[in-house]
Every structure is written in C-alpha cells, then in structure tokens.
Amino acid sequence: MTALALYVRGTSPVHRSPAGLKLLALAGLSVLLFAVPTVPVAAGALAAVLAVGVVAARLPVALLARQVRAVWVWLVALAVVTAIVGGVASAALVTLRLLALVLAAAVVTATSRVSELVAVVERLCAPLRLVGxxxxxxxxxxxxxxxxxxxxxxxxxxxxxxxxxxxxxxxxxxxxxxxxxxxxxxxxxxxxxxxxxxxxxxxxxxxxxxxxxxx
Amino acid sequence: MKTRDLAYIAIFAALTAVLGLVPAINVGPVPITAQTLGVMLAGSVLGAKRGFLALLLFLLLVAIGLPLLPGGRGGLGVFVGPTAGYLYAWPLGAFVVGLVTELAWRRFNLAWAALANVVGGVLVIYAVGIPFVAVYADEVTLGQSLTGSLSFLPGDAVKVAVASLIAVQVRRAYPVIERPRGAAATP
Known part of the structure; x- marks a missing residue:
C-alpha cells in the first residue's frame, strides 16, 4: 500500500497529528484563500505551508517540487493571461494562491497514511447511513x-x-x-x-x- | 447492492488507475492520456449507477493521496486546480455513457456505443470542465477555455473509437448489464 502512496515516513509533529485535523486545516485554508483574496494573505499562506512541510515535517523538497511541476504549465498560462487582463498584482495573487493550495494538499497527503485517510473517509461517510x-x-x-x-x-x-x-x-x-x-x-x-x-x-x-x- | 457489484466497481476504479500508467501520446503540444478511456469503459460495461460509483471511488482514492493520475499526480491539490472540473465530470460522464448504453442495450451496436461515448465521454466532460476553467480563472473567458480544449478533440475521437469497439465486443463476451432500462424498471 505504501509503495503506491505518496506517504513519506516520518515522526514529526505534522506526521503525528490526526489526519482528520490536517484535512480540516486544508479545507480551512482553501476557504480563507478565496474569501480574502489579497497578495499578503496568499504569500503568507504559501510561506506557512512551506514552513510546515519542509521545516516541521522535513519532507524532501523534490517531492513537493514534483507536485508543482505537474501544474506548472497551468500556473504559467494562468499567470500570463491574468497579468495581461488584470495586471501583475492579480497574476501574483492567482499564482500564489494556487501554489499554496497544491503544496498544502501535498503536505497533507505526504504526512498521512492511506489507512488513516481511509478511516477519516469512513467517519465522514457516517451520515450516509441514513440513506442506507x-x-x-x-x-x-x-x-x-x-x-x-x-x-x-x-x-x-x-x-x-x-x-x-x-x-x-x-x-x-x-x-x-x-x-x-x-x-x-x-x-x-x-x-x-x-x-x-x-x-x-x-x-x-x-x-x-x-x-x-x-x- | 451485492458484493459482486462492489467488486465490479472496485475493478473499474483499478482499471482507470492502470490506464493512467499508459504513457501519454503527444499530439502537438497536448498530451493524450488513456485514462478517460476508463470513464467510457466503466459506463459502457457496468451501466450508469455502477459506472458512476467506479469513477467516484477512483477520485476518492486520488483525493486521499494515491498518485493515480497521469504523471503520478494525486492528493487533494488536483481538486482545487483550474482543470479540476474535468475530474469532477468523470463520474457524471460514466453515468451518462452507462445510461445511453442501458437504454440501447437490446439493439446495442457500434453506432449506439459511439453515441454513448460521444455524449457521456466527451460532451458531458467538456460541459463541466470548460466552464470550470472560466469560473476558476476569472480572467479566462469561456471562449478561450473552449478554444483551449479543442486541442483535445483528436485524442477524444481516438478514445471514442477504441471504447466503442471494446464495448461491443465485451457485451458479446461478458455482458455485465443484466437488467437494462426499458426491460424492467431499475431504480
């Protein structure tokens, strides 16, 4: 299971905190980034995500880079189009926001075992009991x-x-x-x-x- | 739902994952991946409901961090990007492919298979994916998003052809849809 997963073994506080909490934090971050669309907030979020991922969880930078590389074509295209139409500031905002979200998701999945995430999914699905x-x-x-x-x-x-x-x-x-x-x-x-x-x-x-x- | 249905759903989620391993063929600058073939096949072999659930299960596995998308992508990040709409469209696409297939089950042939795959596997995916890009990136207009996705059409045409040929042959060899729509009321 782990051979297939993006999980990176570790004992950091980030690894040890409950998967449900991490998922909640991720959801909270995405709400915040879209509710307060300013460059400082997005830049701060990106810095915080990097701090949690690289410093606190000691994830290899290459792993995070791989996740970014997968979306970089989009990042560049999005940044260019946004810069032309809406100016440099909004291009910076869109780029920083997307980077922060992609990296945050990568950090959550790299620090949580698949079995833990399955358990969270089962718990989240508990209300579905009502519909059988x-x-x-x-x-x-x-x-x-x-x-x-x-x-x-x-x-x-x-x-x-x-x-x-x-x-x-x-x-x-x-x-x-x-x-x-x-x-x-x-x-x-x-x-x-x-x-x-x-x-x-x-x-x-x-x-x-x-x-x-x-x- | 019987255990057998669960196993069918799981096997098509797995098949979609394996199709993601097939290296992308580049048509111009656009990578064509075999993965959306999973959407068409799940619908046309399992029918609407099970096809829908198979793709939903696949997305769930991606969400909890399995690197099952082409290029080893996975995790929650792919669900927030500008192209996430295409992913959200997959279960719906499989459902529509399955629905058309079930409706035409008795007289099912290559033409019906092609129709099912074009409607569910191409039109539904674009109908969700294209507006999503435009909504996500405020400055990208619907028209630009539409033009951008035109480059995927040649790949889609190939996939429709492949999926339709397969659907017709598998229906003959190992039919899974037992109670087609129209024959008996299936809720």
Missing part, C-alpha cells in the same frame, strides 16, 4: 481497489506477453482494442470470483440482516 450506505462498505471498496490495481496491471502485462508470444504485432488503435477486450473479460471474472470468496467469508451477512439495500 454503510461506511464499512466504502472502506471495503477502497481496500479492494488497492488490491486490484497491481492485479489489473499484472494481467495486462500477461495478455500482452501472450499476444506477443503468438506473434501478434498489431499497432495503433487496434492494438489497444485487442489488448483491452481480453483484459476486461479476465478482470471481470476476477471481480466475480473475489465477490464469491468475500460472500463465502460473510461479506454480505449484515446486508441480509439490515435488508436496507437492494440485493
């Missing part, structure tokens, strides 16, 4: 998907190898179709067997008892 959704099922869905991702990737490799072994060298659009169709049939069967295995272990028990969800 059980939060534990959402936890199950997340766990299933995390298990399926490497499996699907592995099956895709196997299908590709099998086709190469038979001398199939289709290229372009057709190649994607001939790869994905057998892959889909295989993974749908995989889903089916997994569901049977889960049911055999009682995954649908409480559903039968509550009888609230359509079966």
């Amino acid at each position: 959704v059980r939060p534990a099922r959402i936890g199950l869905l997340i766990a299933l998907t995390l298990r399926f991702i490497p499996l699907v990737a592995e099956r895709a490799d196997r299908v590709r190898e099998a086709q190469a072994a038979r001398g199939g060298t289709v290229r372009g659009v057709r190649a994607l179709v001939t790869l994905v169709v057998p892959l889909l049939v295989q993974v749908l069967q995989l889903a089916h067997t997994t569901a049977e295995a889960l049911d055999a272990r009682g995954a649908d028990d409480d559903e039968a008892r509550s009888g609230r969800m359509r079966g």
Whole structure:
C-alpha cells in the first residue's frame, strides 16, 4: 500500500497529528484563500505551508517540487493571461494562491497514511447511513481497489506477453482494442470470483440482516 | 447492492488507475492520456449507477493521496486546480455513457456505443470542465477555455473509437448489464 502512496515516513509533529485535523486545516485554508483574496494573505499562506512541510515535517523538497511541476504549465498560462487582463498584482495573487493550495494538499497527503485517510473517509461517510450506505462498505471498496490495481496491471502485462508470444504485432488503435477486450473479460471474472470468496467469508451477512439495500 | 457489484466497481476504479500508467501520446503540444478511456469503459460495461460509483471511488482514492493520475499526480491539490472540473465530470460522464448504453442495450451496436461515448465521454466532460476553467480563472473567458480544449478533440475521437469497439465486443463476451432500462424498471 505504501509503495503506491505518496506517504513519506516520518515522526514529526505534522506526521503525528490526526489526519482528520490536517484535512480540516486544508479545507480551512482553501476557504480563507478565496474569501480574502489579497497578495499578503496568499504569500503568507504559501510561506506557512512551506514552513510546515519542509521545516516541521522535513519532507524532501523534490517531492513537493514534483507536485508543482505537474501544474506548472497551468500556473504559467494562468499567470500570463491574468497579468495581461488584470495586471501583475492579480497574476501574483492567482499564482500564489494556487501554489499554496497544491503544496498544502501535498503536505497533507505526504504526512498521512492511506489507512488513516481511509478511516477519516469512513467517519465522514457516517451520515450516509441514513440513506442506507454503510461506511464499512466504502472502506471495503477502497481496500479492494488497492488490491486490484497491481492485479489489473499484472494481467495486462500477461495478455500482452501472450499476444506477443503468438506473434501478434498489431499497432495503433487496434492494438489497444485487442489488448483491452481480453483484459476486461479476465478482470471481470476476477471481480466475480473475489465477490464469491468475500460472500463465502460473510461479506454480505449484515446486508441480509439490515435488508436496507437492494440485493 | 451485492458484493459482486462492489467488486465490479472496485475493478473499474483499478482499471482507470492502470490506464493512467499508459504513457501519454503527444499530439502537438497536448498530451493524450488513456485514462478517460476508463470513464467510457466503466459506463459502457457496468451501466450508469455502477459506472458512476467506479469513477467516484477512483477520485476518492486520488483525493486521499494515491498518485493515480497521469504523471503520478494525486492528493487533494488536483481538486482545487483550474482543470479540476474535468475530474469532477468523470463520474457524471460514466453515468451518462452507462445510461445511453442501458437504454440501447437490446439493439446495442457500434453506432449506439459511439453515441454513448460521444455524449457521456466527451460532451458531458467538456460541459463541466470548460466552464470550470472560466469560473476558476476569472480572467479566462469561456471562449478561450473552449478554444483551449479543442486541442483535445483528436485524442477524444481516438478514445471514442477504441471504447466503442471494446464495448461491443465485451457485451458479446461478458455482458455485465443484466437488467437494462426499458426491460424492467431499475431504480
């Protein structure tokens, strides 16, 4: 799970504070940045985020840089257009605000384990009980998907190898179709067997008892 | 919802994640990624409701910090950027693809598949994504945002073709939609 996640191991106070609190702080920050759209606030927020991420949580700068690199095309385009239409000040505001938010989100996700975030999601989903959704099922869905991702990737490799072994060298659009169709049939069967295995272990028990969800 | 439905939903969330690993093909300056193929396939194989939930689950995983978007992006940051609207549109897009597919299930063919994918996989995505960019960046007009996204159209055309061919073949090989709309009332 951790191999896939953006989590960076650590023992800093930022790592140790509850994931729910960090998510709340992130939400609060985004509300603040849009409610008070001034350059000092945005610059202050960016400085604070960097202080928390680099100094307090001791996250590698490269990790944060990677998140910024992913949006830099947008940052530049946004800054240029905003500068032309609204002046340099508003360009600075838009850029600083976006940087602060992207980095803040990166800090939260790098300092919280996926399992903690799953727990927060389950807690947040608790009100959905009223409409018949059980939060534990959402936890199950997340766990299933995390298990399926490497499996699907592995099956895709196997299908590709099998086709190469038979001398199939289709290229372009057709190649994607001939790869994905057998892959889909295989993974749908995989889903089916997994569901049977889960049911055999009682995954649908409480559903039968509550009888609230359509079966 | 049965455990089997949950497994189908999870497998399509996983498939969408794996499609994000397929390296982007550059058409001019615009990277074309295979990931939105997941939107079309989830809708056309699972139907409206399960397709919607599969993409919602995928976004949830991205939100809690898994680097599943192309280029290893993830975390809450991607949901606040100017292009976040395109992400929010994915579950809705899968729903519409699924809805059209279910409605046409009995007479489903390549033409219906293409229609479903164009409406749900392209039009719905743009209808949400384009205004979002304009709203997010006050100074970018709707027109500019629209022109910018035109560069994605060639890639979308390829994806519609691929997804439609796949949808027709998978329907024959492993049909998952058992109770199509129109045959019996599905809530």
